[in-house]
Every structure is written in C-alpha cells, then in structure tokens.
Amino acid sequence: MTLEFVAGSVPVEALVLTIKDEIGNARSLSAYTGATVLVSGPDGVLRTGGTAAITDAANGKVTFTWPATTLFDVPGDYRLALKLSNGTAADYTTPQRIIVVEGLEG
Template identity: 75%
Template sequence: MTLEYVAGSVPVESLAITVQDENGNARTLSAYSSASLLVSGPDGVLRVGGTAAITDAANGLVTFTWPSTSLFDVPGDYRIALKLMSGSGADYTTPIRVVATRGLEG
C-alpha cells in the first residue's frame, strides 16, 4: 500500500488505519491502551506531531489527527507505522510507504 500527499500540506481529514493480521483480517486491539503514529522522512529522521487514538478496538481501527504543521516537509519517500502500547510493552505495525510529491504551486 502506498499513500500520496503533497509536500508541505496539512491534511484536513483524519487518517483512519485498520490494523490487519497476516490474513488481512481486522485485528482486535483490546490489549492495547494507546497508539502513536511514527513518521520517518526521506532523511530517516522521525517527524513528530498529531494524535493517534484507538477508536474501535474490536475492529482494529486507529484514527490519526494531523498536526497544525506538515509532517511532509519536503518531497520524497516517507514511511509511517503505528506503535501500539500496552502496560507490558509495545508492538509496531509494518510500515506503509507515503510519497510526498511537489505541488503545482511550488
């Protein structure tokens, strides 16, 4: 899966991510207390901001609300992954590729 955004943009709509098991079925997230979205830029540096929340644990749904400044500051290939946390540790989802393209305005 690949997502595409324009570099410098701040999406208005939240990003809904369904965590799936190895068979493509929604994975229950009831064992987790919180989530965060990790964003790695073309330079390998993690970008921070925004808020992730487990919004439907039974159906594996995590919703990410974008920060007020862009996480995609330059054109290039980014990677995003969820960090799912519980009292005993954390699990990470397989990274998703995000392409930030140069916009028509600059």
C-alpha cells in the same frame, strides 16, 4: 497501502487506519491502551505531531488526527507505522509507504 501527498500538505481529515493480521482480517486491538503514529522522512528523521487513538478496538481501527503543521516538508519517500502499547510493552506495525510529491506552487 501507499498514500500520496503534496509537500507542505497539512491534511484536514483524520486518517483512519485498520490494523490487519497476516491473512488480512481486522486485528483486535483490545490488548492495547494507546497508539502513536511514527512518520519517518526521506532523510530518516522521525517527524512528530498529531494524535492517535484506538477508536474501535474490536475492528482494529486507529484514528490519527494530523498536526497543525506539515509532516511532509520535502518531497520524497516517507514511512508511516503505528506503535501500539499497553503501558509496559509495545508492538509496531509494518511501515507503510507515503509518497510526497512537489506541488504545482512549489
């Protein structure tokens, strides 16, 4: 998965992610009680904000509601990963690439 956004974007629609296993099947998330989205910018700094929730554990679905301010302050390559936790331990998904481009107004 590679997403593309314009610098300064504040997406309106939630992002629904499906976590898959090594062979491409939806992975059950029933062992987890929480999810956090981690976004790293081109400078390596972690951007924070928004909320993530496991919305369909049986089918590996996590819904991320974007924050009210942009996570994409400058153009460049970003990475998005999920931290899935159960209160005492955590697993992380493989980071996915986000390309952020300069807008026509910028």
